[in-house]
Every structure is written in C-alpha cells, then in structure tokens.
Amino acid sequence: MHAQLAPDLAPDLPSTQTLSSAKRPRGRPRKTADERDDGNRRQELIHAAAKLFHRKGFDATSTRDIAAAVGMRSGSPFYHFKSKGALLHAVMEEGMRSAIERQTRALQKAEQSKTDARWVLAILIRNQFDVLLGPGSDFIPVMLYESRALTPRQRVSLVQLQGDYEAAWTPILEALHTAGQLRADVKLARLLIFGALNWSVQWYDRRKGASLDDLTAAALALFIHEA
Amino acid sequence: MHAQLAPDLAPDLPSTQTLSSAKRPRGRPRKTADERDDGNRRQELIHAAAKLFHRKGFDATSTRDIAAAVGMRSGSPFYHFKSKGALLHAVMEEGMRSAIERQTRALQKAEQSKTDARWVLAILIRNQFDVLLGPGSDFIPVMLYESRALTPRQRVSLVQLQGDYEAAWTPILEALHTAGQLRADVKLARLLIFGALNWSVQWYDRRKGASLDDLTAAALALFIHEA
DNA sequence: CCTACCGATCGGTAGG
DNA sequence: CCTACCGATCGGTAGG
Numbered sequence: 158m159h160a161q162l163a164p165d166l167a168p169d170l171p172s173t174q175t176l177s178s179a180k181r182p183r184g185r186p187r188k189t190a191d192e193r194d195d196g197n198r199r200q201e202l203i204h205a206a207a208k209l210f211h212r213k214g215f216d217a218t219s220t221r222d223i224a225a226a227v228g229m230r231s232g233s234p235f236y237h238f239k240s241k242g243a244l245l246h247a248v249m250e251e252g253m254r255s256a257i258e259r260q261t262r263a264l265q266k267a268e269q270s271k272t273d274a275r276w277v278l279a280i281l282i283r284n285q286f287d288v289l290l291g292p293g294s295d296f297i298p299v300m301l302y303e304s305r306a307l308t309p310r311q312r313v314s315l316v317q318l319q320g321d322y323e324a325a326w327t328p329i330l331e332a333l334h335t336a337g338q339l340r341a342d343v344k345l346a347r348l349l350i351f352g353a354l355n356w357s358v359q360w361y362d363r364r365k366g367a368s369l370d371d372l373t374a375a376a377l378a379l380f381i382h383e384a
Numbered sequence: 385m386h387a388q389l390a391p392d393l394a395p396d397l398p399s400t401q402t403l404s405s406a407k408r409p410r411g412r413p414r415k416t417a418d419e420r421d422d423g424n425r426r427q428e429l430i431h432a433a434a435k436l437f438h439r440k441g442f443d444a445t446s447t448r449d450i451a452a453a454v455g456m457r458s459g460s461p462f463y464h465f466k467s468k469g470a471l472l473h474a475v476m477e478e479g480m481r482s483a484i485e486r487q488t489r490a491l492q493k494a495e496q497s498k499t500d501a502r503w504v505l506a507i508l509i510r511n512q513f514d515v516l517l518g519p520g521s522d523f524i525p526v527m528l529y530e531s532r533a534l535t536p537r538q539r540v541s542l543v544q545l546q547g548d549y550e551a552a553w554t555p556i557l558e559a560l561h562t563a564g565q566l567r568a569d570v571k572l573a574r575l576l577i578f579g580a581l582n583w584s585v586q587w588y589d590r591r592k593g594a595s596l597d598d599l600t601a602a603a604l605a606l607f608i609h610e611a
Numbered sequence: 612c613c614t615a616c617c618g619a620t621c622g623g624t625a626g627g
Numbered sequence: 628c629c630t631a632c633c634g635a636t637c638g639g640t641a642g643g
Contacts, residue, residue: 198628214532216443219621233628235623302529305441345594345602348587349580356579367572375572382609425612446637460612462639 199237201227207248207295215245215303245303246311252296253318256288260325274332275381281326283373285354290361290369298358323347338381350380426464428454434475434522442472442530472530473538479523480545483515487552501559502608508553510600512581517588517596525585550574565608577607 205226209218220241221231238244263284267277288297304312330347333339339346353376361372432453436445447468448458465471490511494504515524531539557574560566566573580603588599 214443216441217533220623221621230629231621232623232630232632236628239623241622306444339606341602341605342598345599346606348584349603349606352583352586353576353580356583357575359579360575371569372572375568376576378568379566379573379576380606447639448637457613458637459614459616459639463612466639468638 198227202229202234202237202244203247203251204295206244207252207299210245210248210299210303211295215241215299215306220244242306242308242311245299245306246315248296249300249304249307249315250318252300253315253322256297257318257322259288260284260322264325274329274336275338275377277329278333278381279373279377281329282354282376283369286357286369286372289354289358290363290372301355301358333381336384338384340382346380350376353379425454429456429461429464429471430474430478431522433471434479434526437472437475437526437530438522442468442526442533447471469533469535469538472526472533473542475523476527476531476534476542477545479527480542480549483524484545484549486515487511487549491552501556501563502565502604504556505560505608506600506604508556509581509603510596513584513596513599516581516585517590528582528585560608563611565611567609573607577603580606 202223206218206223209222209226213222220234223244224231224234234244238247260281263280264277267280270276288294300315304315307315326347327343330339330343330350334343334346341349357372361367367375429450433445433450436449436453440449447461450471451458451461461468461471465474487508490507491504494507497503515521527542531542534542553574554570557566557570557577561570561573568576584599588594594602
C-alpha cells in the first residue's frame with residue numbers, strides 16, 4: 158500500500174531564486190493584526206498564475222510553481238483557492254471583466270467623436286489587440302487557450318461574460334453588412350474575425366516589425382470593403 | 385528514499401472497456417515470425433495519440449491512455465517511440481505531410497480548369513477547412529495547439545514543413561493584392577487569414593449549421609474585395 | 612512487445 | 628499562512 162517511511166528529504170523548498178529574485182524581503186515579515194491584505198495576496202496569486210499558465214500552459218504549471226512565484230510554500234495557495242481549477246477560473250474571470258471594462262471605456266471615448274461604424278470597429282479591434290498582446294496581457298490568452306481544463310459549470314459563467322463582450326460587436330458588424338462594407342454572413346464573419354485576431358497570440362512578437370496599430374490597419378483593410 | 389514494499393496491487397490494467405470495445409480479439413494473437421507489421425503498430429499508436437492529444441491535450445493524455453487505446457500494456461509504446469514527446473512529434477509530422485500532399489493534389493486538379501487567383505484561393509481555403517475539420521482531422525489541430533510541448537529541435541523540422549505548406553499561398557495572395565482584391569499588407573494578411581481559418585477548430589460543430597462549403601464562401605466574401 | 616518495477620512529481624489536506 | 632505529509636499518477640526502463 159505504499160508506506161511512506163521517512164519525511165521527504167528535501168521538502169518543497171522553492172527552487173532557489175530562478176525568476177523575479179527580489180520579490181520579497183528575506184525573512185518574510187509577519188503581518189501585524191490590522192494589516193490584513195487578504196485581497197492582495199489573492200490578487201498576487203491570480204497574476205502569477207496568469208503569467209505561468211500563459212507561458213507554460215495549465216497542465217504544465219504546478220501549484221508549487223505558482224506558490225514560489227509569490228513567495229509562498231507549496232500548500233498555501235489552497236488557503237486562498239480550493240483547487241487549481243478554481244484558480245484558473247479566477248484568472249479567466251478577472252481577464253474577462255477587465256477586457257469588458259476596457260472595451261466599454263474605449264467605446265465611450267469613441268462616441269464623443271464620430272459614430273462612423275468603420276471607425277467604431279477600428280476601436281474594437283485595436284482594443285482587442287491590446288488585450289491580447291499589450292503589456293500585462295496574460296489573462297485573455299489563458300482564457301482563450303486553456304478553457305479545455307474548465308469544468309462545465311465553470312465554463313457557463315465565462316460564456317456569459319464572453320457574450321457581454323461580443324454584444325458590442327454584433328450591431329457594428331450588422332451596420333457594416335447593411336452598408337455593403339462587410340460582405341460575409343454576419344455570424345460567420347464574427348467568428349472568422351475573432352479567429353484572425355485571437356490567433357495573433359501565436360505569432361505576434363512585440364519586439365519585431367509591426368505595431369498594434371499596424372495590425373489594426375491590416376485587419377481593417379482585410380475585412381472592410383469599400384462602400 | 386521511498387521504498388516500494390510490494391508490487392502494485394492493480395498494476396496497469398487497461399481500464400475495462402471504455403471506448404472502442406471490439407478493437408482486438410480477446411487473447412491477443414501471437415505474431416507468427418513472417419508477419420512483421422512493425423509499421424502498422426507504429427501507425428496505430430500515432431493515430432490513437434493524435435485522437436487523444438486532440439481531445440484532451442498533450443499534457444492531460446498519459447502514455448497509458450494511448451497504450452490502452454491500441455490494446456498495449458503501459459510500457460510498450462516506448463518500444464516504438466523513445467519518449468512521449470517523440471510520439472507527439474510523429475503525430476505532427478504525419479499531419480503536415482498529409483496536409484501538404486492533399487493541398488498539392490487539390491491544386492493540381494484546379495490547374496486543369498481555371499487559373500483565376502480567386503478560384504485557387506477558394507481551393508486552398510476549402511482544403512484547409514477539410515484538414516482542420518473534416519473526418520479524421522486530429523493531426524493538424526494537435527500540431528496547431530500543442531506545439532508548446534515540442535523541444536526546440538523538434539520545432540525546426542516542423543517549421544520547415546509549415547514553410548512548404550504556406551509556400552503555395554504566398555503567390556496567390558500577392559496576385560490578389562496586385563489585382564486590388566486583397567487590400568491589406570500581404571504578410572500580415574496571410575497571418576490573419578490563417579488565424580481566421582485555424583480558429584474554426586475552437587467553434588465549428590460538424591452537426592450544426594454551416595457546412596465546410598459555407599465556411600469557405602464566408603471566408604472568401606470576408607477577405608476578397610471586388611476588383 | 613509484456614512484466615514488474617522505480618523515482619519524481621503533483622494536487623491537496625490536517626493541524627497549528 | 629506554514630509544516631509535514633499522503634495517495635495517486637506519470638514517464639520511462641531492465642530484462643526477457
């Protein structure tokens with residue numbers, strides 16, 4: 158039955174200082190009672206998890222990796238999240254809420270100037286590239302490429318948020334279709350367009366060639382026909 | 385040091401008959417000496433692995449899953465492949481070779497009729513959807529979505545094949561660009577178009593709504609402008 | 612190709 | 628949140 162005869166010889170020490178060395182001071186400081194930063198530690202875990210899930214994938218990232226990245230011991234993430242899957246879900250939910258918020262803000266700015274449908278689409282596409290490829294953009298890629306690991310229950314709550322996000326796109330695409338500037342079936346066009354944008358996560362390199370504005374211009378030129 | 389005191393109580397028996405029950409007869413038949421089907425067993429492993437890697441992902445698929453799917457014991461895949469990663473690489477290589485071959489054949493047929501660039505692009509897109517979504521299409525999705533698990537050395541041999549595959553697209557896209565039917569920068573357009581097509585793996589459902597011809601028509605309408 | 616394993620690692624937990 | 632674990636599983640191997 159697999160008896161454990163002795164304690165592990167080298168138990169769960171965070172592998173000495175690989176990345177982000179000076180993250181926290183040496184003897185990790187005891188919290189004074191009125192310094193509860195519960196939400197903060199939770200947020201730190203979510204951010205570290207997003208980064209690691211993005212770089213290595215969900216299955217290839219251990220909860221020990223995540224703990225080490227924020228200076229915790231291996232068991233401690235489970236004080237904040239009841240499972241690794243719950244942490245994944247939190248990453249995705251946070252990513253979607255933030256993406257929706259940014260999209261809403263971008264659209265508000267747009268309404269103050271022109272209401273040209275083509276221009277609004279440009280805003281939406283540019284914001285999407287930002288969320289996918291901009292600085293700190295680990296959350297949405299994780300959400301796009303790791304959803305297989307979700308439970309069905311977790312998935313529904315995210316599909317809801319995705320619906321909210323996409324809701325802003327449909328009327329614009331329909332307006333462009335009516336104006337003859339978007340020729341394909343609107344529903345399929347939306348799926349194909351999202352694919353074109355989302356796939357950029359696989360090939361875009363910040364340090365090389367094109368800027369996010371270049372990408373936006375290319376996408377518009379590709380999808381939108383002359384009136 | 386973790387002593388193993390007794391043999392596993394339930395050692396590696398393929399979990400009783402879940403999928404593909406009648407795969408091989410009960411007492412698996414001993415091979416007579418002149419019935420070497422080495423290549424066959426290897427192919428079976430590659431196909432089973434493609435299916436499982438596609439459905440569950442590389443990390444979430446165990447070599448035991450794969451062995452069980454072809455009626456082998458847990459250690460036996462390593463007689464054919466020196467590692468799980470080598471099996472993944474074999475899946476991808478097989479997928480690319482087959483995709484290139486199908487693309488070449490499709491183009492040969494096309495040349496016999498019209499040489500209209502738009503028509504050739506339709507052939508290429510339709511073939512791509514076939515390879516991504518048609519029957520038996522597990523290989524290319526695995527190659528697209530699991531390449532993170534490859535070693536750098538394995539990756540280069542595949543990038544080469546991908547280059548061969550894409551080589552057929554570039555002159556067509558350039559011709560369409562010159563003719564004013566493709567407005568975006570050709571290099572970015574190619575990446576965006578591939579994204580639109582490849583992403584269909586995430587949402588397309590054989591049993592619902594659109595056919596592969598519908599998808600092809602929508603993609604053409606989306607990307608190609610009037611002359 | 613099977614038998615019989617091994618060492619490593621992983622998600623998670625009880626108790627403080 | 629840490630300490631000190633556990634049971635399960637995994638990729639892989641020696642020997643036939």
